[in-house]
Amino acid sequence: DSGVTQTPKHLITATGQRVTLRCSPRSGDLSVYWYQQSLDQGLQFLIQYYNGEERAKGNILERFSAQQFPDLHSELNLSSLELGDSALYFCASSVAPGLNYGYTFGSGTRLTVV
Amino acid sequence: AQKVTQAQTEISVVEKEDVTLDCVYETRDTTYYLFWYKQPPSGELVFLIRRNSFDEQNEISGRYSWNFQKSTSSFNFTITASQVVDSAVYFCALSDVRMNSGYALNFGKGTSLLVTP
Numbered sequence: 005d006s007g008v009t010q011t012p013k014h015l016i017t018a019t020g021q022r023v024t025l026r027c028s029p030r031s032g033d034l035s036v037y038w039y040q041q042s043l044d045q046g047l048q049f050l051i052q053y054y055n056g057e058e059r060a061k062g063n064i065l066e067r068f069s070a071q072q073f074p075d076l077h078s079e080l081n082l083s084s085l086e087l088g089d090s091a092l093y094f095c096a097s098s099v100a101p102g103l104n105y106g107y108t109f110g111s112g113t114r115l116t117v118v
Numbered sequence: 119a120q121k122v123t124q125a126q127t128e129i130s131v132v133e134k135e136d137v138t139l140d141c142v143y144e145t146r147d148t149t150y151y152l153f154w155y156k157q158p159p160s161g162e163l164v165f166l167i168r169r170n171s172f173d174e175q176n177e178i179s180g181r182y183s184w185n186f187q188k189s190t191s192s193f194n195f196t197i198t199a200s201q202v203v204d205s206a207v208y209f210c211a212l213s214d215v216r217m218n219s220g221y222a223l224n225f226g227k228g229t230s231l232l233v234t235p
Binding site: 006037039046047048049052060062092094101106108109110111112114 | 151153155160161162163165168209211214221222223224225226227228
């Protein structure tokens with residue numbers, strides 16, 4: 005157990021729908037990162053939050069949004085879902101936002117859009 | 119631009135063979151970190167190693183060893199006496215420092231390693 009908790013583990017939904025993925029970071033970690041792993045794009049960075057504030061943004065679609073709450077858990081919202089959004093979504097956490105700190109991944113949420 | 123290349127898409131070896139997974143990177147940063155992660159069939163990403171750009175010493179951890187060569191921008195990973203449990207996809211990643219002290223990891227496409235008995 006890495007200490008990073010992601011729920012749900014699996015999610016099946018229809019095109020056009022909206023889903024929310026949840027991530028609880030390791031105890032003491034203030035920074036949360038979201039990644040998408042798909043067959044065609046590989047592992048891609050989406051977004052990073054540190055103590056509630058957005059710190060870095062990657063190839064995140066406008067249909068996707070995220071936030072980090074005061075208790076430090078984070079949610080990734082995916083809307084107007086398309087078949088191509090089917091992927092494994094990972095959350096990771098670290099103590100601080102900077103380069104000196106490696107981070108730990110959760111076990112992922114597998115999203116299937118049908 | 120940041121880039122990580124893992125040229126080997128799939129490797130198949132017989133148990134007890136040694137195997138080296140290649141990783142070549144491109145970066146303009148003078149300070150950066152390189153990582154290796156393992157993704158077994160169960161899907162989670164397991165951290166193996168993190169190395170900063172100022173430390174070119176090779177590292178050994180049990181059957182695993184890493185060879186970092188800044189001159190050739192490579193960070194290769196060797197598994198000695200491979201075992202069936204080593205079967206997984208292995209990813210090399212490079213830190214990508216962003217504005218506002220954020221950073222991301224740029225991952226290679228991964229190398230799928232199959233170890234057969």
